[in-house]
Amino acid sequence: MRRSSYPDNEVTSINWQAFKLILPYLFEFKNRIAFAMLCLVFTKIASVYLPFILKDIVDSLDAKVPENMQALVAPFGLVMAYGLVRLSIVVFAEIRDTLFGRVTERAIRRIGLKVFRHLHQLDLDFHLNRQTGGLSRDIDRGTTGISFLMRFMVFNIVPTLLEIVMVVTILYVNYGIWFAFITLGSILTYIAYSVYATELRTRYVREANVADSSSNTRAIDSLLNYETVKYFTNEDYESQAYDKQLATWEQAKIKNRLSLFALNGGQAFIIAMAMTAMLALAALNVSEGKMTLGDFVLINAFMMQLFMPLNFLGFVYREIKGSLANIENLFGLLDKAPKVEDVDGASELAITQADISFENVHFAYHKKRPIIKGISFKVNGGKKVAVVGTSGSGKSTLVKLLFRFYDVDSGSISIDNQNTSQVTQHSLRQHIGIVPQDTVLFNDTLFANVNYGNPAASKEKVMQAIELAHLTKFVNSLPDGIETVVGERGLKLSGGEKQRVAIARTILKDPQILVFDEATSSLDSHSEQAILTAINEVAKNRTSLVIAHRLSTITDSDNIIVMSEGEIIEQGNHQQLLALQGKYSKMWQLQQSVK
Ligand SMILES: Nc1ncnc2c1ncn2[C@@H]1O[C@H](COP(=O)(O)OP(=O)(O)O)[C@@H](O)[C@H]1O
Ligand SMILES: [Mg+2]
Numbered sequence: 063m064r065r066s067s068y069p070d071n072e073v074t075s076i077n078w079q080a081f082k083l084i085l086p087y088l089f090e091f092k093n094r095i096a097f098a099m100l101c102l103v104f105t106k107i108a109s110v111y112l113p114f115i116l117k118d119i120v121d122s123l124d125a126k127v128p129e130n131m132q133a134l135v136a137p138f139g140l141v142m143a144y145g146l147v148r149l150s151i152v153v154f155a156e157i158r159d160t161l162f163g164r165v166t167e168r169a170i171r172r173i174g175l176k177v178f179r180h181l182h183q184l185d186l187d188f189h190l191n192r193q194t195g196g197l198s199r200d201i202d203r204g205t206t207g208i209s210f211l212m213r214f215m216v217f218n219i220v221p222t223l224l225e226i227v228m229v230v231t232i233l234y235v236n237y238g239i240w241f242a243f244i245t246l247g248s249i250l251t252y253i254a255y256s257v258y259a260t261e262l263r264t265r266y267v268r269e270a271n272v273a274d275s276s277s278n279t280r281a282i283d284s285l286l287n288y289e290t291v292k293y294f295t296n297e298d299y300e301s302q303a304y305d306k307q308l309a310t311w312e313q314a315k316i317k318n319r320l321s322l323f324a325l326n327g328g329q330a331f332i333i334a335m336a337m338t339a340m341l342a343l344a345a346l347n348v349s350e351g352k353m354t355l356g357d358f359v360l361i362n363a364f365m366m367q368l369f370m371p372l373n374f375l376g377f378v379y380r381e382i383k384g385s386l387a388n389i390e391n392l393f394g395l396l397d398k399a400p401k402v403e404d405v406d407g408a409s410e411l412a413i414t415q416a417d418i419s420f421e422n423v424h425f426a427y428h429k430k431r432p433i434i435k436g437i438s439f440k441v442n443g444g445k446k447v448a449v450v451g452t453s454g455s456g457k458s459t460l461v462k463l464l465f466r467f468y469d470v471d472s473g474s475i476s477i478d479n480q481n482t483s484q485v486t487q488h489s490l491r492q493h494i495g496i497v498p499q500d501t502v503l504f505n506d507t508l509f510a511n512v513n514y515g516n517p518a519a520s521k522e523k524v525m526q527a528i529e530l531a532h533l534t535k536f537v538n539s540l541p542d543g544i545e546t547v548v549g550e551r552g553l554k555l556s557g558g559e560k561q562r563v564a565i566a567r568t569i570l571k572d573p574q575i576l577v578f579d580e581a582t583s584s585l586d587s588h589s590e591q592a593i594l595t596a597i598n599e600v601a602k603n604r605t606s607l608v609i610a611h612r613l614s615t616i617t618d619s620d621n622i623i624v625m626s627e628g629e630i631i632e633q634g635n636h637q638q639l640l641a642l643q644g645k646y647s648k649m650w651q652l653q654q655s656v657k
Contacts, residue, residue: 080389084208087169094161098216101158106221108151110228113363115144117356124355159217166212170205177201177395185401186467187427197395204392207385214378222371229364237353240343241361248336249368255328256375263321264380270314277307325376333369340365402469404486411485413493414478415443416574416605418464423473425463433459435628436473441605441621443478448608448616450649451625457609458499461577464607466490477575495568496577497597499609501560503552508537509544511552511563515570524570531566532596533559558589565596576606582615590615613650622646 088095119140181189181197226249234242284291284300291300344361347353418441425434433456441447449457463470466482475482482490495515503511513524528534528544536559540546552560561581568576578597582590594615597608610616617636624632624639624646632644639646 078386080207080211080386080393083389083393084169084173084211087172088165090168090172091165094165098158098161098165101154101161102216102221103224105151105154105158106224106228108147108154109367110225110232112144112147112151113360113367115140115147116363117354117360119144119356120359121354121356155217162212162216166209169212170208173208173392174201174205177204177392180396180398183400184398186462187401188398200388200391200395203388207388207392210381211385211389214382218371218374218378222368225371226368229368233361233364237347237357237361241340244336244339244343245365245368248332248339249372252329252332252336252369252372253375255332256325256372257379259321259325259328260376260379263318263325263376266314266318266321267380270311270318273307273311273314277304277311280304280307329373329376336369337362337365402466402487405484408484408486409480410489411477411480411482411493413574416493417441417443417478418575418605418607419476419479420460421474421476423463423475424471425459425468426471427468433628434463434470437625437628437630438473439621439623439630439633441607443605444603445620446601446606446608446618448610448619448622449625450610450613450616450622450646455625456628457625458579461496461579461607461609464577465494465496493573494575494577495571495573496579497561497564497568497581499579499581501552501564503548503555503560503563505548505550505552507545507547508540508563511548512566512570515567516572519570527566527569530569530596530599531562532592533562533566536562558585558593561585561593562596565593565600569600574604576601576604578606578608578610580609580611582610582612613646613653 119137122137122140178201226246230242230246233245281304284304291297340361341358344353344358348355348358420437420439423434423437424432426432437456437460439447449460451457462468464475464482466475466487469483477490477493504514508528509524512528513519515527516523519527525544528537537544537546546554548554548563552563555563565581581597582593585593590612601608608616608619616622619635621633621635622639623630624644626645632639632642632646634642640650641647
């Protein structure tokens with residue numbers, strides 16, 4: 063569906079809050095802003111001065127019909143001055159734009175980075191519940207909103223207000239209260255009317271947009287179903303349905319146009335009234351000899367100059383309102399507090415043995431559905447512990463808890479007797495390496511993806527990790543070798559290749575604790591063997607937690623934990639568990655017979 067440039071939950075009054083939010087980001091370039099403002103004031107003074115030159119030209123031409131070149135010098139000089147002032151207005155406006163553009167861009171950069179960092183800080187739950195596409199659209203709209211707001215505030219609204227103030231003052235001082243009064247009154251009426259009419263129109267504009275996108279959707283859906291339409295000979299039915307949508311669109315467009323007519327018509331009426339009143343008053347004064355012809359021209363020029371920028375007022379008002387809403391939205395992201403946070407004065411995790419211990423851990427993603435129900439186990443430093451159990455029993459959840467993607471509801475998880483909830487998340491995650499169930503890669507080269515495990519590592523180290531992960535043969539078979547781009551999310555690699563990239567990455571990270579979450583479950587037995595060899599080499603002398611589907615891959619574990627529905631039902635080494643004749647031995651027999 064096509065979307066308008068601002069969110070649907072549009073506020074009805076302008077929300078000035080967004081200004082306060084951006085303000086601190088603008089102050090980084092105080093001097094630039096000062097200079098830009100100086101340029102702004104200068105251009106406005108110059109443009110207000112322009113009609114005065116015009117007046118002098120007219121008056122000097124009017125005073126004496128020139129007979130010789132000598133008499134032409136004065137008006138000619140004035141005309142030159144007129145041209146010069148005009149030019150300088152444009153030049154200074156350009157300087158102002160250039161100066162201020164930088165301020166806006168820096169603010170966007172700072173805010174963009176802040177939001178990006180914050181998004182990475184938010185918990186996994188937030189990201190699982192949000193569509194990344196929607197998120198990036200929010201950021202996009204927010205930053206566009208800032209840029210739009212700045213552009214129109216600095217380049218349109220503020221200068222116009224300044225000009226209005228200056229012109230009204232000049233009119234009051236030079237020509238008396240009536241000229242000032244008519245000008246100010248008509249401008250205020252004009253602004254009020256524009257805002258009001260634009261507000262009324264919004265509904266019709268939106269209706270037209272909605273009708274436009276739904277007729278589009280309808281047409282596309284119909285064409286996509288081309289075959290189905292033919293099978294049922296429903297061409298006429300489809301055309302009628304489409305035409306119905308088009309009729310709605312037509313109606314909406316008519317209302318939209320009529321409302322635009324009302325807006326423009328009303329604005330033109332107000333301008334015409336104001337111009338007529340001003341010129342009539344000026345003409346009266348000229349005929350009474352209180353004003354010169356030049357004054358008449360000057361007043362006319364002032365009015366034209368004032369109303370011209372106001373022409374866009376309806377559009378600017380609507381867009382600024384949309385921009386403010388978008389900016390609010392963007393800053394709203396910053397208000398979201400992460401559910402998992404470091405405690406005050408959290409210490410760094412210090413690894414000695416790399417012992418892991420779960421103590422009576424309870425956890426639920428949603429209150430109503432407990433997933434982990436009182437799990438306790440220990441992994442001694444350097445040992446290999448396997449977790450097995452049916453799909454959905456909570457194995458991957460244990461890993462997420464170990465990484466502290468979520469906080470446990472009760473109980474505790476400790477590493478070397480330090481509660482993981484009391485150490486910094488950064489230090490915790492630094493010491494754990496994982497080969498996840500589904501490895502997702504960056505759309506970059508193989509080398510870069512492995513390098514990601516430790517961006518500071520030398521090229522030799524990266525190549526060594528690739529070797530250890532048994533990837534060398536595969537890399538050598540590729541035409542582009544290590545520089546091969548893996549495609550979005552790594553889709554150009556097979557499951558086993560991706561797993562090995564994940565292993566190489568983890569080798570490079572070189573953590574004391576390793577987690578393998580069904581790293582081999584989606585592979586054929588040949589690839590599985592290759593990966594198992596890799597895993598065993600890496601896991602030497604490190605604490606490892608291996609979640610496995612195929613029991614044959616973990617028979618050598620020091621301890622095997624059998625999980626079912628969030629609880630540990632059996633525990634022991636392979637032989638002990640077989641002797642137990644329980645769930646494990648049943649699973650074992652089942653898997654043996656399948657082979
Ligand atoms: N983010 C989540 N929100 C809600 N429920 C979840 C979430 N992640 C997993 N679950 C549920 O928790 C249960 C355990 O999942 P998981 O730990 O992935 O199982 P396993 O790895 O043992 O197959 C599953 O029933 C799953 O539906
Ligand atoms: Mg799992």
